[in-house]
Amino acid sequence: MGFEWLAILMFGGFFVILMTGYPVAFSFAGTAIIFGGIGLSVGAFDLNRLLLLPNIWFGTMSNFTLLAIPYFIFLGSVLEKSGLAEELLETISMILGRLRGGLALAVVIVGTLLAATTGVVAATVIVMGMLSLPIMLRYGYDKKLAAGVIVASGTLAQLIPPSLVLVILSDQLGVSVGDLFLGALLPGLMLSGSYILYIIWLSFVSPEKVPALPPDVPIIKGKALIRQIFKAVVPPVLLVLVVLGSIFFGIATPTEAGAVGAVGACLLAFLNRRLTPQLIKDAAHATAVITALVMMILFCSSLFSLVFDALGGKILITGLLTKVPGGHLGFLIISNIAIFILGVFLEFIEICFIAMPLFVPAAQALGIDMVWFGVVMAINLQTAFISPPVGFSLFYLQSVAPKEVSTLDIHKSAIPFMILQFIVLVIVMLFPQTVRFLIDISATS
Secondary structure (H helix, E strand, C coil): CCCHHHHHHHHHHHHHHHHCCCCCCHHHHHHHHHHHHHHHCCCCCCCCHHHHHHHHHHHHHHHHHHHHHHHHHHHHHHHHCHHHHHHHHHHHHHHHHCCCCCHHHHHHHHHHHHHHCCCCCHHCCCCCHHHHHHHHHHCCCHHHHHCCCCCHHHHHCCCCCCCCHHHHHHHHHHHCCCHHHHHHHHHHHHHHHHHHHHHHHHHHHHHHCCCCCCCCCCCCCHHHHHHHHHHHHHHHHHHHHHHHHHHHHCCHHHHHHHHHHHHHHHHHHHHHHCCCCCHHHHHHHHHHHHHHHHHHHHHHHHHHHHHHHHHCCHHHHHHHHHHCCCCCHHHHHHHHHHHHHHHHCCCCHHHHHHHHHHHHHCCCCCCCCHHHHHHHHHHHHHCCCCCCCCCCHHHHHHHHCCCCHHHHHHHHHHHHHHHHHHHHHHHHCCCCCHHHHHHHHHHHH
């Protein structure tokens, strides 16, 4: 064994630094510099390797697919900051409120639609938490069920296109982002469908947990409701169809569709007389912050990967993963467990840059369909994001939850939805056609 032990120490040192709360980008860069220096002193690292970095970074900046990230972030920011997302939730609640469990169903439907327009989890969970959680509590919904529906539905933005997770995974996996979008659509709808079935099942077995709105609650009806639907529901749905449809039918690349979506979101805000200079400024600021974070992590992770590879780390990890007992199944079990554990503690951006470079070579060596593998990992990340004790969506909701909903209530609320997501994950793993179906249809059309 040459200097692989140094690579193992490097990976362990990275996690030690990360767990101290140090920013992930600087944890990548700092660990690479420290262990690069150690490797240089023992003859395991050649400084000439650093000459590769400018080409790597220039290649990253030239990646047309990654340009989709700021467009989709801007699209979601405009919808969220203009109040159009709030209006969508209120309107769907009016339509379904008289049904038993109608408010919970409205949250799932709106969560799915917002996931397909924003791709940003935090904004979706916080908006729905502020608007729908107090209303559901006021009308007698079980507080754990109410919190769980919001947490799970808001996190659908992790999986349903145009998910930022999928855009970053496409770069890390070396596959078409359009194929990943197509592959993730059906599993994403399976998740939201499982939430709907669960709510309907509860309405029969535990009706007291999901009551209908009482008759004395005023709800817009008739022509006024129709006008509200055409004002608040139809435009966002059309925007989703235009953005995703143009990608799925090959009319536009994801980056081009993202640009159209960003303009479309501004147009919707303008038509609703909400497009102001301050709105543009706030949306642009949010977009710049998130995009800069992604690119900084990408640059620093490239330096980490360069040093880790030079020390023999990637060869060691690939060899271990390809020799796991059970072949494909053993590899999938280990990779899913690792991603889930990382997903409980880290953001999806960080995980994509930490774990994927280790798993991808082994998956390719085992002949695994990389699009299917990417969707499986995305579902896993979706589950980890709502997992107690430190799932990020739990804390997003906690930041806006009424005081009668405790932290423990929010953490317990996620458990039934975690079970549903594990069931969908197993189905997707057992039946790869759930991912390949739309891709194969697109290829033959």
